[in-house]
Amino acid sequence: MDVILQALRAAGKAAVAPRFRALGADQISQKTDFADLVTVADTEAEALIGAILAETWPEARVLGEEAVAADPRLRAAMAGAGWQVIVDPVDGTWNFAKGISTFGMIAVAVQDGVTQYGLLYDPLLDDWVEVSAGGPARFVQANGRAQVLAVSGVSDPAQMCGFIPVGLFAADRKRAAVLAGLSYGRVTSLRCSCHEYRLMAQGHVEFVISGPQPHPWDHAAGVLAVQAAGGVARFLDGGAYDLARRAGVLVVANSEATWSRVARDYVALED
Numbered sequence: 001m002d003v004i005l006q007a008l009r010a011a012g013k014a015a016v017a018p019r020f021r022a023l024g025a026d027q028i029s030q031k032t033d034f035a036d037l038v039t040v041a042d043t044e045a046e047a048l049i050g051a052i053l054a055e056t057w058p059e060a061r062v063l064g065e066e067a068v069a070a071d072p073r074l075r076a077a078m079a080g081a082g083w084q085v086i087v088d089p090v091d092g093t094w095n096f097a098k099g100i101s102t103f104g105m106i107a108v109a110v111q112d113g114v115t116q117y118g119l120l121y122d123p124l125l126d127d128w129v130e131v132s133a134g135g136p137a138r139f140v141q142a143n144g145r146a147q148v149l150a151v152s153g154v155s156d157p158a159q160m161c162g163f164i165p166v167g168l169f170a171a172d173r174k175r176a177a178v179l180a181g182l183s184y185g186r187v188t189s190l191r192c193s194c195h196e197y198r199l200m201a202q203g204h205v206e207f208v209i210s211g212p213q214p215h216p217w218d219h220a221a222g223v224l225a226v227q228a229a230g231g232v233a234r235f236l237d238g239g240a241y242d243l244a245r246r247a248g249v250l251v252v253a254n255s256e257a258t259w260s261r262v263a264r265d266y267v268a269l270e271d
Contacts, residue, residue: 001109001117001132004085007052008105012123015044016090020124021099028097031069035167037093042066045089045105053085060085060109065217078216079113079244086110086243088217092192104194108221113244118221120194129198129225137201137228151231151254152203157261162187163196164209169269176268183265197222200252201229207262211236211249211269219243219250226252232259236270 019027019041027040046064053062060083068074078086085107090096092103101124109117114133121128126142129149137149154160162184166177181187190196199205200222208226210219214235220243223233233241236249249269253259 001119001130003053003056004107004109004117004119005121005128005130007049007056008107008119008121008123008128009126010052011045011048011089012105012121012126015048016041016096016105016123019044020096020101023097035094037097038066038069039090039093039097041096042090042093046087049087049089049107057083057085059083062087064089065215068217075246076244078110079242081112084110086216086220088194091194091218092190094191102190102192102195104192104198106194106217106221108216108224110216110220110243115220115224115243118224120198120221120225122194122198129201131201131221131225131228133224135228137225139198139202149201149225149229150203151200151226151229152206154206154254155257157184160184160186160206160258162205162207162209162262163189163200164266165189165191165211169212173269177266180265180268193218193222197225197252200231200254201225203229203254206258207251207253209249209251209262209266209269212247214241214245214248214250216243223250223252230254232256234259236263236267 046066050062062085064087088106096103105121107119116133119130131137138146140146223241233252
């Protein structure tokens with residue numbers, strides 16, 4: 001899937017990195033609320049990735065987060081027949097817009113609704129985590145040096161670190177989420193799925209909780225990478241990860257034992 005990698009690298013170099021800490025107020029807009037932002041970098045990068053892949057892989061349909069925001073009907077096509085490339089042109093846009101370097105770019109190749117390749121790319125450092133279905137998850141540096149990844153072996157909750165986007169949950173569940181986190185060493189949020197899943201696959205954190213809307217552009221690539229690195233991913237109700245699913249709390253953990261404990265502690269998040 002080198003064509004996908006090269007498309008993201010080109011878009012990152014041309015449309016994302018030059019905009020970092022160089023955005024004007026008129027280049028940042030709200031989508032659903034004050035914390036859900038979109039910038040000119042998001043729209044330009046998504047358009048550029050689509051244009052590059054249209055030339056290098058015309059059989060695939062490119063579906064981006066911003067395209068779905070403009071036309072929600074496109075969401076259903078992400079699990080449709082044939083090849084789809086699902087793109088998050090700037091993941092962690094709030095961080096990006098505020099000048100915080102914890103942001104990334106995500107792409108996932110899907111065939112007939114099944115994830116076949118995932119890419120979690122950092123356009124500032126030009127490194128990435130990539131995974132193909134059935135293969136290992138790898139961290140690759142700009143110079144090509146690669147490392148096969150494995151999830152953490154930590155089993156003591158007092159030493160576990162996890163991520164959860166508390167602010168995305170309804171008011172009556174935020175308190176439950178915060179209290180549940182007190183049972184662990186540290187639970188926080190990077191406001192960036194790309195780097196949360198990268199850290200998980202690299203063995204630096206023990207769980208990631210996502211919801212209540214598990215968007216494929218945020219989670220499909222990361223789930224594939226963590227599973228390839230030895231982790232597990234299921235919804236809080238026990239359902240397997242499915243990029244067609246529109247609602248649910250996704251728990252990704254370094255082991256079955258951690259998944260079970262986290263699911264028990266955070267059960268109040270389930271509808």
